[in-house]
Amino acid sequence: MQQQLREHLERIVSLTDEEFALVLAQFTSRQVRKGQFLIRKGERVRELYFVVQGLLKLVHTDAAGKAHIVSLAMEDWWEGDFAAYLAQAPATLSLQCLEDTAVWCLPLAGYEYLCQQLPQMARFFLVKFARGGIAAQQRIVSLLALPARERYERLLRQYPTLPQRVSKTLLAAYLGVSRETLSRLADQERPPK
Amino acid sequence: MQQQLREHLERIVSLTDEEFALVLAQFTSRQVRKGQFLIRKGERVRELYFVVQGLLKLVHTDAAGKAHIVSLAMEDWWEGDFAAYLAQAPATLSLQCLEDTAVWCLPLAGYEYLCQQLPQMARFFLVKFARGGIAAQQRIVSLLALPARERYERLLRQYPTLPQRVSKTLLAAYLGVSRETLSRLADQERPPK
Structure with a gap:
């Protein structure tokens, strides 16, 4: 886990062993089970997360209780409710694990x-x-601008493994299309036999 | 213009006169007329902009030629096609002045x-x-999640002077609603006589 974080940082900057030790001292590691929350709407946000392994969804729940997916985070992604984190304020979003997940947590x-x-x-x-x-x-x-087909293709380019890792219902919610539209897009995507 | 930039920077950090002179030496100022472009789709993006005065729209034009407003920038905002700027690549977005505009330009x-x-x-x-x-x-x-009324109210909170500065057509494009829906929202917004 430490090595993964170091390699991730060193793709952008160089750190000595001593400097990386200083970095690491600021983080804590955590294992979270599928279904559990790292951030719950309304609770104070104290940490930003670096995903070592697993998959998370950042969700906005509207007044009618419908969940909208703001973003999906997997290995080597940083995720959090940034507004609430920087203001140390209650979350307006929720962050929930879609798989058993390991993260590094960084307090403000x-x-x-x-x-x-x-x-x-x-x-x-x-x-x-x-x-x-x-x-x-x-x-x-x-x-704003892309038709459902292009949004779906862009999603596949951005997260190639996603269709194997999450339900069609969740993919549809991320794309802002109906479950039926997504099934149609996914069927068209299959190579001819 | 120099003083405005300095005050803007010093809301977040402190700079000596010498340091601010070093900052200023990296910028050039430019006046741009209403209707003119700072960034045109397809042309290489060389600068990021700080708006001293005026109003700009950052636009994505879809395959059918329809313009979608990614964001609006006014006094004290930074704007640009960030992906193209950091990669020094051709723009995928356009940045056009909706009023006569003065900017500070910062090359990469x-x-x-x-x-x-x-x-x-x-x-x-x-x-x-x-x-x-x-x-x-x-x-x-x-x-993703807000009904048109809430999107409109949020827009008014974020940019209170906007309805006086731009057309209803443009406001509707920013909100992703029809011109008719916007007129209905704006009519409801007026205080009773």
Whole structure:
């Protein structure tokens, strides 16, 4: 687990053994079972998560109780309710495990400490947040402008293993299409026999 | 214009006169007329923009030629096609002025230089990108889950002066609703006489 985090960080910045030890000291590791929550709507958000293994869904539940999938996170992704984390406020979103999941947890004090003490870590998060902004801009375009077929194809490119890992109902919710539309898209996707 | 940029930066970090001079040397200022483009789809993106005065729309044009508004930027906002900027690649989005607009332009080399030379500027962009990520997460929730009325009310809270500055057609495109739906929402919004 430590090695995976280090390799992930070192794809962007270089760290000495001592610096990585300082980084690691800010994190705690946690194992979470399928179905359990890392963030529950209404509870104070204290941590940001790095996914070592597993799959999570970040969900907004509307006034009628319907769940909308804001994003899906798997290995090597960072996930959290960012607004609530940075403000140390109650969550407006929920983060639930779709598989047994292992994460590294970073409290805000640890994030702030690393950004101040290690310029490489400020750099790492800068690059990560910029890329996160790009992914979010692309998801906005996808929701506003792309027909269901293109949204589905883009999802397969972004997460190739996803259809084997989650239900069609969940995929449909992520895409903002009906279960029936998704089945039609998935059937068309199969190569001819 | 210089003072506005400095005050904007100093809401998050402190800069000496010398440091601000170094910051300013990376930027160029530009005046752009209503209707003109700062970014055109397909052209290489070389700059990120800080809006001193005016109003811009960041647009995705779909295969059928329909324009979808990814975001609106006004005074004190940063805007750009972030994916294309960081990759120095051709734009997939367009950025067009809805009013005569004044911007500070930051080329990628200047951005990288400031992040490396001034820890405060790395810090500034880290905070800005994190907030941008929050705004994008909220817009995704809005598009996925909120009824048209709530999207409209959220827009008015975020940009109170917007209905006086742009057409109803543009507001409707931003909200992803029809022109008729928007008129109905706007009529309901008026206080009783």
